[in-house]
Amino acid sequence: MPDPMLDRDDPAYWDMLYFFSHLPKSNGIIANTFEELEPPAVLKAIAGGLCVPDAPTPPVFYIGPLIAEEKQSGDAAEAEVCLSWLDKQPSRSVVFLCFGSRGSFSGAQLKEMADGLEKSGQRFLWVVKKPPLDEKTKQVHGVHDFDLEGLLPEGFLERTKDRGLVVKSWAPQVAVLKKESVGGFVTHCGWNSVLEAVVAGVSMVAWPLYAEQHMNRSVLVKEMELAIAVEQREEDGFVFGDELERRVRELMESEKGRELRERSRKMGEMALAAWGESGSSTRNLVKFVNSIT
Missing domain, CATH: 3.40.50.2000 (Glycogen Phosphorylase B;)
Known part of the structure; x- marks a missing residue:
């Protein structure tokens, strides 16, 4: 668990708690990962609502891997x-x-x-x-x-x-x-x-x-x-x-x-296959777009 979540005196604890408490209220969550990478038990637990027992679980769209264009910190x-x-x-x-x-x-x-x-x-x-x-x-x-x-x-x-x-x-x-x-x-x-x-x-x-x-x-x-x-x-x-x-x-x-x-x-x-024509992330991106249009 991230260190701030173990210390209630850390302002970051309350910032994270506020953020996490609002996730179930969202219309969806975009995750930078892909289905084949994640353990099946994790995907099943999220889809089954086990991670948010007291609130509805919004749909999660796995649309990774998204690799940012590398910013050159050196020359x-x-x-x-x-x-x-x-x-x-x-x-x-x-x-x-x-x-x-x-x-x-x-x-x-x-x-x-x-x-x-x-x-x-x-x-x-x-x-x-x-x-x-x-x-x-x-x-x-x-x-x-x-x-x-x-x-x-x-x-x-x-x-x-x-x-x-x-x-x-x-x-x-x-x-x-x-x-x-x-x-x-x-x-x-x-x-x-x-x-x-x-x-x-x-x-x-x-x-x-x-x-x-x-x-x-x-x-x-x-x-x-x-x-x-x-x-x-x-x-x-x-x-x-x-x-x-x-x-x-x-x-x-x-x-x-x-x-x-x-x-x-x-x-x-x-x-690489996840972003192919029929890959899991491609399908999930289509689902996401359809959910907001």
């Missing part, structure tokens, strides 16, 4: 560096690590991540943000002006230069995920990122940070079976380097990882 040269590097890597060999436009980590966590990546032996593309001043903060806007080498273990960039690329703050995520060389995605489980990975047919290592991401992680791992979860320290979500190494290896090297990657590939095909 074209930065994007080209990432994409050109990926073009030189073997098929499905690269692990992409990116935690959204606002996800950030403490200096200590970055060092653990570097240690895990180095020990994993895998190729990687890693987007690193400047740590927040308050190490308890997990959200920060991208800043390009910082000493990357100073944040990472001494010699890390040199030791991994033949199989890894570390970039500051931003990478063209949609374009990266579509590259043939990308075989796995370590993600914060933000829904936009999840959909982008699903459309690209890329399996995930789930590392949630805030908001509804822990709930997304649970569904991705247990219901959809499109991700492997990292084990996080309960009190602060910290992940040790050995754990990251273990999960990256599991995704990229194990039989379970192979099955998960194949399932992700098939789900990517279903995502």
Whole structure:
């Protein structure tokens, strides 16, 4: 459950409560997902009114996946560096690590991540943000002006230069995920990122940070079976380097990882089919238009 929903002293709690209480009063709900992605039990529960026991359930129109046109937070040269590097890597060999436009980590966590990546032996593309001043903060806007080498273990960039690329703050995520060389995605489980990975047919290592991401992680791992979860320290979500190494290896090297990657590939095909001429999302969009005309 999102953190604000656990704290009645948080103004966001009351804002969300107000919003949720008005959903049953709407004439319909548009959801950026597609029927084939969602667990059948969830769709059945929503359609049967089990999610809103004391009020009518409005019709829900699943019309995704809708992927926003990528806004370039960095410059074209930065994007080209990432994409050109990926073009030189073997098929499905690269692990992409990116935690959204606002996800950030403490200096200590970055060092653990570097240690895990180095020990994993895998190729990687890693987007690193400047740590927040308050190490308890997990959200920060991208800043390009910082000493990357100073944040990472001494010699890390040199030791991994033949199989890894570390970039500051931003990478063209949609374009990266579509590259043939990308075989796995370590993600914060933000829904936009999840959909982008699903459309690209890329399996995930789930590392949630805030908001509804822990709930997304649970569904991705247990219901959809499109991700492997990292084990996080309960009190602060910290992940040790050995754990990251273990999960990256599991995704990229194990039989379970192979099955998960194949399932992700098939789900990517279903995502594209949902917007085909007779696809589920196309049909739902027609139903939505008919409901308002």
